[in-house]
Amino acid sequence: MRAIVERVNEAHVTVDDAVVGKIGRGFLVYVGVARDDTAEDVKYIREKILGLRIFTDSAGKMNLNVGDVGGELLVISAFALQADARKGRRPSFDGAAGPELAQALYEQLCEELAGAGLPVAKGVFRAHMHVSAVNDGPICILLDSKRVF
Numbered sequence: 555m556r557a558i559v560e561r562v563n564e565a566h567v568t569v570d571d572a573v574v575g576k577i578g579r580g581f582l583v584y585v586g587v588a589r590d591d592t593a594e595d596v597k598y599i600r601e602k603i604l605g606l607r608i609f610t611d612s613a614g615k616m617n618l619n620v621g622d623v624g625g626e627l628l629v630i631s632a633f634a635l636q637a638d639a640r641k642g643r644r645p646s647f648d649g650a651a652g653p654e655l656a657q658a659l660y661e662q663l664c665e666e667l668a669g670a671g672l673p674v675a676k677g678v679f680r681a682h683m684h685v686s687a688v689n690d691g692p693i694c695i696l697l698d699s700k701r702v703f
Contacts, residue, residue, distance in 0.1 A: 555595040555659065556635040557697040558584040561608050565628045565687035567677045574683075575675030580625030581606075582687045585663060586635025587656040588649050588700075595699035596659055600666045602697050603627070616693075620672065627667055630677040630685060631660045653680060 559581050566576040583603060588595075609618040609625070620627065633656060637645035650656070657679050668674040677683045696703055 555588060555591045555599050555663075555699040556586045557599050557603065558632075558635065559603060559606060559608075559695045559697060560584075560687060561690045561693035562628075563688040563690045565685065567628065567630060567675075567686075568684045569678045569681045574678055575628050575630075577626035577628045577673070577675050579623065579690075580672075581620055581627050582685070583627060583629045584632040584635060585629060585660055586632050587651040587659045588636050589651045589655070591651060591655070591659055591699065593659075593662065596663045596666065598699040599697055600663060600670075603667065604670055604672075606695060608693050608695065621670070626673040626675065628675045628677075628685075629660075629664050629667065630683065631656065631679050 562580060562582045564578050565582040566573050604621065605619055607619050608616050609623045611617040633650045636650035637647055638649060639645040660679060664674050664676055
């Protein structure tokens with residue numbers, strides 16, 4: 555499972571011109587599920603998201619996590635995070651999970667993040683979405699449950 559965690563001042567996602575998810579200060583999280591991902595991968599990504607200390611404290615150091623600042627999460631399913639663009643010009647998506655597994659693990663991640671007491675907004679799985687965000691920093695962190703990077 556891969557994720558891009560973006561520190562934002564605000565973000566929202568629309569489907570068919572309707573806002574389906576919106577947050578203020580917090581994390582915009584794009585999630586891509588791999589074909590061999592399991593509940594253990596969900597747990598790893600959940601813990602990383604919740605523990606990332608990328609908000610500044612009173613001394614100006616990145617020392618606070620999303621819960622410390624009362625932040626919110628907007629979690630978007632993004633199968634393209636599993637793309638392999640090492641060969642040629644057209645990315646391969648062979649490593650991405652099929653829709654059933656991807657949706658199940660995406661929903662599990664959202665539920666587990668919400669279970670930690672944080673407000674979680676979501677996109678619509680498999681929908682064409684427009685995501686807008688005001689990045690704070692910019693701070694974007696790449697996570698991979700297989701620890702590729």
